[in-house]
Amino acid sequence: MNKQYNKWQTQMKSVSLPKWEDLPKFDLYMDQLIAVVNEAIGPLGMDTVTRSMVNNYVKQKATFSPVKKKYQTVHVADIIIISLLKPVFSIKDIRQGIDEITKNQFPKQAYDEFIEMLVEKLHHIADEGEKPVSDNDIDHLLNAIADTIINRLIANEIYSDVMHEE
Numbered sequence: 001m002n003k004q005y006n007k008w009q010t011q012m013k014s015v016s017l018p019k020w021e022d023l024p025k026f027d028l029y030m031d032q033l034i035a036v037v038n039e040a041i042g043p044l045g046m047d048t049v050t051r052s053m054v055n056n057y058v059k060q061k062a063t064f065s066p067v068k069k070k071y072q073t074v075h076v077a078d079i080i081i082i083s084l085l086k087p088v089f090s091i092k093d094i095r096q097g098i099d100e101i102t103k104n105q106f107p108k109q110a111y112d113e114f115i116e117m118l119v120e121k122l123h124h125i126a127d128e129g130e131k132p133v134s135d136n137d138i139d140h141l142l143n144a145i146a147d148t149i150i151n152r153l154i155a156n157e158i159y160s161d162v163m164h165e166e
Contacts, residue, residue, distance in 0.1 A: 002137050009126035015043050017115045020108040023077060027070035030054060037079045044122075049083055057082055062095045077111045084118070088152060093159065100162055 018040050028036065030051055037049045057063050063078035078098070085094045101110045 005137075005140075006126075011043070012122045012125045015119065015122050017041075017080070017119055019112050019115055020073070020077060023073045025073060027067070027072055028076070029070060030066075033071045033076060033079065036076055037083060040080050041083050044084075046083055046087075049079060054079060057091065060091050060095075062091045074107055077107065081111065081114070088155065089159070096163060097159060 024032075024036060033054065034049055034051060041049070054063075057079065058065050062082055063075055066075065081098065082091065082094055085097075089097070098107075098110075105113075
């Protein structure tokens with residue numbers, strides 16, 4: 001296996017994402033919000049959040065409008081979640097999913113549970129429960145791509161079921 005990939009796996013074992021209590025408890029201006037979010041998702045190699053992205057999320061009602069140009073803890077949590085889920089789901093689906101989950105849970109509880117689950121999975125990336133078909137990097141890549149497609153299909157089906165349970 002590629003040394004760079006092995007190094008990345010090792011780095012993921014020490015990744016931490018902020019829980020609700022770790023998020024700022026005071027209002028933030030846009031630049032501060034972006035800095036906090038990018039610091040949180042940076043170690044994952046996620047795309048950097050920009051001012052125009054945040055404005056777009058507000059315009060699409062994926063997160064609430066700031067109050068007097070200031071963002072609160074819930075905004076920070078929303079933008080982190082959106083940033084993590086955007087490669088997999090549409091902005092509309094992310095907002096609907098957040099709304100559905102927070103019908104029965106407080107946002108803090110739902111956010112913390114998701115972050116804990118994600119961090120746990122990140123820490124165990126290198127614990128390959130399923131051995132790759134071969135040690136060939138290309139085979140390992142194709143296996144990961146196939147898993148991604150399957151997991152996306154599963155996630156879409158579960159999401160569809162949850163949204164239609166009402």
